[in-house]
Amino acid sequence: MNSPGTQAHHLDGIRILDLFAGPGGLDVAAHFLGFKSLGIEWDRNACETRYAAGLPTIHADVSVMRETRFDEIPESVDVLAGGPPCQSFSVAGNGAGRRALDTVKKFIHRLVDGKDEAKIDEDLHALGDPRTALVLEPLRWLLKAIETEDRDPYKVIVLEQVPAVLPLWEVYAKLLRSGEGRLKGVKYEAEFWELKTEQFGVPQTRTRAVLVARRPGHGAIEPLETTHLPFDLHRGKRNAAQADMLPTDSVIPGTKQPWVSMAEALDAASRPKESPVDPTRLRTRGRTKFFVVSNYGSGGDPKNRGRRLSSEPAFTVTGKISRNKVYKSVADFEANRSDRFTIPESGVLQTFPHNFPWSGKDQAQQVGNAVPPRLGMHVLSRALRENAPSSDELAAASTWPAVPSATTDELRRLGCGDQGRCPPESHRVIGSRRKSAP
Template sequence: MTIPGTQAHHLDGVRILDLFAGPGGLDVAAHFLGYRSIGIEWDRNACETRYAAGLPTIHADVSVMRETRFDEIPKSVDVLAGGPPCQSFSVAGTGAGRVALDTVKEFIHRLVEGEDEAEIDKDLHALGEDPRTALVLEPLRWLLKAIETEGRDPYKAIVLEQVPAVLPLWEVYAKLLRSGEGRLKGVKYEAECWELKTEQFGVPQTRTRAVLVARRPGHGAIEPLEATHMPFDLHRGKRTAAQAEMLPTDSVIPGARKRWRSMAEALDAASKSEGSPVDVSRLRTGGRTNFFVVSNYGSGGDPKNRGRRLSSEPAFTVTGKISRNKVYRSIAEYEAEKSDRFTIPESGVLQTFPHNFPWSGNDQAQQVGNAVPPRLGMHVLSRALRGNTPSEDELVASTTWPTVPRSTSDELRVIGCGDQSRCPPDSHKVTRAPRKSAP
């Protein structure tokens, strides 16, 4: 990582290291809570979004960074965070990780017990499963590296998130972190893990995540996160849009939870922000935002049985294929196969990114789908680092991203990609069409 003197200030006061950082879901959350972060991300496109957003980034492979460039991580970092790639564990993915779940648990114990890591890597490779499955071990390896590196202190807090299938692995992590055994060298943590539903924290989308929060003793027990909104009934049957809207958006009972946030509410609010790229006028009928979404995925094992959501309800889980979901204003449009699509800024809003977040590079739908919803990230990080929930002012502020000068983005690109030879192989390779031979 090349850091010229004039650009070193971008790393001043960095406290959070975000592994597998993507376009910055956790980093955006940290920003609005007042914490500085740096992310490691191998995808060049996600890095371009991060540079445009002013987020310090190292364009590198997480494993390579740990093995050969660990000393480049600022010593001010005292929080380890991240969401290892979930495709192999996801219901929507190959499922290789779910099949290998018990085997991965064994590898976690072998790492902590001090077995030779080269042998562990060899055995992992011999599994023949999706190679991304092994990446769920990286946060533990980063913790062990910090403990065993002279001049480094153990992280004060650890925050990890993944698909629900990974919860059993986080439970193994938590048990070992509490024990301080083996290579942990007596370093113990208070640790808890939960399965969280995003719509219960104000995200206009149904998405379930497995979350682990750990911190060094001395701050009391880690209390469960307090849901701010009601859960969405996935088995709502034939409830109409009118019935859905009868549920109160804001509770009149002090301390009671609000109704889940709908797509229409989120997009309407974003469209009213000054200079917003979100424009829902095309989705309005009769003076109100009114549409329904047909999922790209089948349900009940039938690929032709596409799920539907009303605009008065939360979105389906936002994945990298959100641009394939079809949006209709009426049954007539549906029958005529006259569909619309969510734009990238709209998709980002459904993930609770700011309406003006500067999505950049290619594969932007994939970037959006791979990200941690920042609003959920704010709740998790606030619980881990402050022991409380985000303030209403912080949540309101999180809807708009500050303008980032081009010079800042250029300086961050030099920090992250300045020496392209240290970036992931071929990630900067430019493919050009072959020259035509002269006639």
């Protein structure tokens, strides 16, 4: 990075370092909780979104930053966060990571035990999918901080991944509690959970494996308290022509809120003035009412496409969300007259603000790769403040503040520096769908 004056301005008071930051799910969550964050991201398209959103970013490879540019990370950073790429572990991927879980567990122990890292890297490469090794990067960043003079160990660690990685978070947690080997006696309180996003007000069903670790002195880490009811995935077959496509308004006093439906989320996002979310095309007689046919098979049958009503949460939002087909009626389905979710609508289903400035190319992939900010708010608030986000904070998270174009330009220069440090062919500016504020 260069331009020291610009760098100091944007990196002043940074507390959270977000590895594999993507378009900014955790950073958006941190912003609405009042914490400043810095993201490291390799993908230039995600970086363009981050610059447009005013999110401080280093456009670089996480491993390279750790190995050769660690000193560029502000000393004020005391929280390490991140969600390593999950494709090799996810159900949608080829499963290389799932098959290698036991092997990766051994790599974790080898790292902490101080075994030769060059040999570890060689063996990791032999696993076949290089992304599998990235799940070890947060541990390597922690060890780097512990072993670097004039650096303090991170006070808090927050990691998230697909559910298949939960066994690895269990190994992480046990080692962090022990303080053994290269941890040099540095111990953490550590807990890990499998969380369902719809139980935290996210209008989609998505399950994540989350680890939270914190230096001793603040008491045990309490589990996150869910705010909404779970969605019953085994509710039985639903008729696409079912009339009741809208959620009920009845809530029994003293119980959790119903899960948030697609219709409810999209309607709320369309209300602010000049919102890019406009589900008018999906309305019938003034009501947002549709059903979605998934791009993925169900029950192990690739031809059996799942269906969700607008009165239900969305399927897990992936990079293929634009392939899901949206129908207003059975007649449209039979005539093959389908619609698609727009990028702003897809972002809302992930709980990004309605006006979040998605930029660059592959925007659907950016949306699908992100951590839902609302879930991130609950996780970060528990980790950093030992409580849940307030209702005011959650309400404020529906709208993103305008970012001057000058700020976007400054952040782009900060992220790429002299452009020689960015990944090859990555510093070319790619147009945004939405213009930054003047």
